[in-house]
Every structure is written in C-alpha cells, then in structure tokens.
Amino acid sequence: MIQLFHVSKSYERCRALSDVSLQIGKGEFVLLMGPSGAGKTTLLKLLFCAETPDEGQILVQNRNIARLRSSDVPYLRRTMGFVFQDFKLLPKKNVFDNVALPMMVQGLSAFDLRRRVSESLKAVGIEHKKESRPLTLSAGEQQRVCIARAIVNGPSVLLADEPTGNMDVGLAREIIELFKAINARGTTVILATHNALVVEQVQRRVVTLSGGKVASDSGGRT
Amino acid sequence: MRRLVYFLRETLGNIRANRTTTFVAIGTTGVTLACFGVFLLLYLNLRTAVGSLQDEIQVILYLDDGQTKTDTASLRERLTKEPEVETITFISKSRALDEFRRQFPADQHLLDGLGTNPLPASLVITVAPAFRSPESIRRWVARLEGLPGVTQVQYSREWIENLETIVGYLELAAVGIGALLAVASVTIIASTIRLTVYARRDEIEIMRLIGATNSFIKIPYLLEGATLGAVGGVLAILLLRASFEVFASNLGQSGRFLGIDASLAFLPLRVSTQLVVAGLVLGSAGSYVSLLNLGGAR
Numbered sequence: 001m002i003q004l005f006h007v008s009k010s011y012e013r014c015r016a017l018s019d020v021s022l023q024i025g026k027g028e029f030v031l032l033m034g035p036s037g038a039g040k041t042t043l044l045k046l047l048f049c050a051e052t053p054d055e056g057q058i059l060v061q062n063r064n065i066a067r068l069r070s071s072d073v074p075y076l077r078r079t080m081g082f083v084f085q086d087f088k089l090l091p092k093k094n095v096f097d098n099v100a101l102p103m104m105v106q107g108l109s110a111f112d113l114r115r116r117v118s119e120s121l122k123a124v125g126i127e128h129k130k131e132s133r134p135l136t137l138s139a140g141e142q143q144r145v146c147i148a149r150a151i152v153n154g155p156s157v158l159l160a161d162e163p164t165g166n167m168d169v170g171l172a173r174e175i176i177e178l179f180k181a182i183n184a185r186g187t188t189v190i191l192a193t194h195n196a197l198v199v200e201q202v203q204r205r206v207v208t209l210s211g212g213k214v215a216s217d218s219g220g221r222t
Numbered sequence: 223m224r225r226l227v228y229f230l231r232e233t234l235g236n237i238r239a240n241r242t243t244t245f246v247a248i249g250t251t252g253v254t255l256a257c258f259g260v261f262l263l264l265y266l267n268l269r270t271a272v273g274s275l276q277d278e279i280q281v282i283l284y285l286d287d288g289q290t291k292t293d294t295a296s297l298r299e300r301l302t303k304e305p306e307v308e309t310i311t312f313i314s315k316s317r318a319l320d321e322f323r324r325q326f327p328a329d330q331h332l333l334d335g336l337g338t339n340p341l342p343a344s345l346v347i348t349v350a351p352a353f354r355s356p357e358s359i360r361r362w363v364a365r366l367e368g369l370p371g372v373t374q375v376q377y378s379r380e381w382i383e384n385l386e387t388i389v390g391y392l393e394l395a396a397v398g399i400g401a402l403l404a405v406a407s408v409t410i411i412a413s414t415i416r417l418t419v420y421a422r423r424d425e426i427e428i429m430r431l432i433g434a435t436n437s438f439i440k441i442p443y444l445l446e447g448a449t450l451g452a453v454g455g456v457l458a459i460l461l462l463r464a465s466f467e468v469f470a471s472n473l474g475q476s477g478r479f480l481g482i483d484a485s486l487a488f489l490p491l492r493v494s495t496q497l498v499v500a501g502l503v504l505g506s507a508g509s510y511v512s513l514l515n516l517g518g519a520r
Contacts, residue, residue: 048431071435078433088428092235102432110224149432 007056016042032192034209040192081150083160089134096130120148140171232442247414251454256461306353411508451505455498
C-alpha cells in the first residue's frame with residue numbers, strides 16, 4: 001500500500017529525513033515514534049504530498065507521488081484522511097459544514113453528503129454538536145470533529161500527526177480508541193506520536209525515527 | 223447545484239467578512255468607471271453631433287454663365303449617375319440673387335450698384351454617406367473641377383477635415399483613457415481580493431489538505447471580484463445619471479447655448495449594460511491576477 005525507497009528530505013541545511021525505506025501494508029496500524037525533530041511530521045507531509053522528497057521514491061496505492069503532477073495531488077488526497085494536532089477546523093463554519101467539506105469538494109449529492117456526515121459524526125460520538133462552532137467545543141471534541149472530517153470520505157489511509165498532543169491521559173485514550181476502531185474497519189492508520197502511553201494502548205507496529213533515520217521497526221519489512 | 227450554492231455562500235461570506243474593503247473597492251471601481259463613463263458620454267454626444275453635421279456636407283459646382291439650359295440639364299443628369307451624389311439641387315442665377323438678398327439684406331446696395339446679376343448659377347450636391355470622408359471628397363472634387371461648364375467647385379474642406387481629426391483624436395483618447403482606467407480598476411480589485419485571500423490563508427491551506435482543487439478554491443474569489451466589479455459598474459451608471467441630470471438642468475438654465483441641450487443624450491441602455499459588464503470583467507480579471515500565486519502551491 002505504502003512504500004518508501006531511500007527517501008531523503010532536507011530543509012535548507014537541516015536534514016529532516018535520511019535514506020528512509022519503509023513498507024506499510026493495507027490495513028496496518030503503524031505508530032511513528034521519536035522525539036521532536038526526529039522526522040515524523042516530515043514523513044507524514046511527504047505521504048500527504050505537502051512536500052516532495054529530495055531523493056528516493058514514494059509509492060502510495062501504487063502511484064509514485066514523487067512524480068505526481070500538482071494538479072493530481074488533490075485527487076490523491078481525497079483517498080486519504082489527515083488528523084492534525086491543531087485540528088485545522090474552519091472557525092466560521094459549524095461542525096456539520098466542517099465535516100462536510102471534503103464531500104463538498106468532491107461534489108457529492110446532498111443526500112449522500114448528509115448521510116455520510118451523520119455517520120462520521122456518530123462514529124466519533126459528536127453528532128449532537130453538529131450545529132456548534134468549533135471554537136465553542138473542548139479540545140477533545142474538536143479533535144473528534146477533525147477525525148470525523150478525515151474519515152467522512154471513507155479513506156483507505158488515515159494519517160495523524162500527534163493527534164493527542166495537547167490532551168490529558170483520559171481524553172487521549174478515548175481518541176486513540178477511535179483510531180483503533182477506524183483501523184478495525186480496514187483503514188490503514190499511520191499515527192505519529194512521542195507518547196509512550198499510546199504505544200502501550202495500541203500494541204501494534206512501531207517505527208522509531210531518530211535524527212531523520214529509521215532507528216527501529218517492530219514489525220517492518222524494510 | 224449544491225456546489226453552486228456553496229460558491230455563492232462563500233462569495234457572500236467573503237463580502238460580508240470584509241465589509242470595509244469591499245465598500246472601498248466598489249466605491250473606487252465605481253468612480254473609476256464613472257470617469258470613463260464621463261468620457262464615453264462626451265465622445266458619444268460629440269460623435270452624434272459630428273454625424274448630424276456630416277449630413278450637411280455639400281459640394282457646390284458654380285456654372286459658367288454661358289451654359290445653356292440643355293447643357294445644365296445634361297450635366298445634372300450625368301452627375302445624378304455618380305455614386306457620390308445623394309441629392310442634387312439646381313440654383314439658378316436669379317434664385318442665387320434672391321437668397322443673397324434674403325441672407326444679407328444690409329448689403330443689397332452692393333448688387334444694386336452693379337446693375338447686372340453677378341452671381342453664377344450652381345448645382346448644390348449633398349454627398350452620399352459612404353463618400354463623406356475627406357479623402358473621397360477631395361478625389362471626387364478634383365474630378366468635378368475638370369467638367370465642362372464648371373467654373374469652380376467649392377466645399378468646406380477644412381471644416382470636414384477638422385471634424386474628422388477631432389473624432390479621430392477622441393477615439394484615440396477613448397482607447398488610451400479606457401486602458402488606463404481598466405488597469406486602475408484591475409489593480410484596485412486585485413488588492414481587495416489579495417486582502418481577502420491573505421485573511422483566509424489558513425482556510426485555503428485546509429481546503430488544499432482535504433483535496434480541494436485550485437479551481438474549487440479560486441471560484442468564490444473570482445465571483446467576489448466579478449460581483450465587486452459589476453456593483454461598481456452599476457454605481458458608476460448611477461453616478462453618471464445623477465451628474466448628467468444636474469448638468470442638463472444647469473445647461474437649460476444658463477441659456478441653452480448653441481442648442482446643445484436638445485441633442486444631449488445619456489448613455490443608451492446597451493452602452494450602460496456594457497459598462498456594467500466591463501466592471502464585471504475587470505473585477506474577474508483583478509481576482510484572477512491576485513490568485514495567480516495560488517496556482518503553484520500544493
């Protein structure tokens with residue numbers, strides 16, 4: 001499903017990733033571990049085509065995204081979901097409209113849009129807040145909205161960058177349980193975190209990055 | 223349909239969110255287009271005036287006193303066949319004298335002193351519209367001068383040429399001023415949209431991350447620019463109409479010089495509509511310019 005071959009990426013003089021090779025199969029739950037600056041976010045950005053690698057090749061669903069034209073990037077992103085640490089919700093739109101946005105972009109019918117947004121909101125347990133504005137919600141609720149938006153398209157891959165970064169332990173556990181449930185339905189989940197408690201809770205493959213390199217891989221086929 | 227509703231909602235949302243800059247943009251676009259409209263009004267009214275003056279372009283052939291009635295009739299028949307001739311009128315010597323007496327009653331004694339009628343008979347020709355350009359008339363007159371029985375050919379050459387030159391300069395100025403004001407409108411609207419885009423840069427980034435194409439992101443801003451331009455165009459028409467009414471009423475009070483007030487006309491509906499459409503196009507162009515940088519981002 002996702003393959004990285006000798007991928008490197010630098011920002012000015014700082015090497016963010018160095019000769020990284022990874023293979024992630026369909027339906028896997030992979031935790032990207034490592035301290036700040038280890039290259040976790042850069043790796044996710046590369047998978048999401050927000051950045052292009054300086055060296056190496058990246059295949060996502062058999063498409064070489066290093067060679068992807070800019071005009072094709074939105075269509076690849078529609079097959080993925082992304083959960084951000086800072087949620088990235090539109091403050092002027094209510095919860096329903098925020099979650100509906102990826103559907104709107106694809107031009108889905110009003111009926112399908114309502115049905116799928118309701119399903120997503122229900123899946124993350126926040127359907128009752130669909131009329132609320134994001135800034136009136138707690139951090140945990142906002143992250144649930146962000147997850148609902150990420151899964152509303154039924155993506156084959158879900159990428160999450162420190163989704164529990166600013167949460168207390170209890171709230172973080174609830175959010176991670178949501179990711180586990182999404183993964184149980186067949187979605188490949190790649191979650192970047194530096195929180196050891198998450199590793200303990202998920203009990204799946206862990207890829208540890210250090211200084212932009214793969215330091216260890218608990219279940220990989222590199 | 224749902225997408226269209228989304229785009230319209232976003233456009234209105236943008237306009238509402240940036241009320242001050244929106245009003246400034248509409249106001250400045252309106253004034254800019256109104257400036258162009260003033261010029262357009264002046265040009266169209268002058269063009270109409272020139273057109274009516276050109277209807278009066280006449281060529282006068284003065285005939286030799288020795289011409290017989292048969293000679294004059296055959297000359298007239300020959301001229302009637304010329305494509306340049308629209309109408310032809312024969313003015314006999316006696317009629318010329320009568321007209322002179324009527325037009326210049328104070329100078330009658332000059333002719334009385336001569337004893338004979340010194341005024342020649344003439345053929346007064348109204349030139350057909352297709353041949354009213356200075357060059358056509360000049361060529362034709364050169365030909366007429368060689369006709370037997372014609373002593374002199376007179377036409378208001380300088381006057382015709384001056385009129386054409388004025389209209390030519392007006393057309394040139396219309397293009398120049400129009401282009402300058404168009405650039406000004408595009409720049410104003412581009413700056414407004416750039417402010418909106420800057421204010422919503424986080425939103426644009428989110429839209430990209432959820433898989434929105436560039437065109438999906440840009441359409442609301444293009445619609446916003448088009449709306450600002452079109453509303454600016456309507457404002458320009460309203461400003462022009464009000465100014466025109468004030469000008470026309472003041473003209474009436476101050477003596478209606480040269481009978482200009484009678485022929486003075488506001489922009490026809492077609493031209494007014496074109497001005498609003500021009501605003502819409504300029505607004506869209508302004509948005510397009512301000513969104514050029516968005517195209518390359520991933």
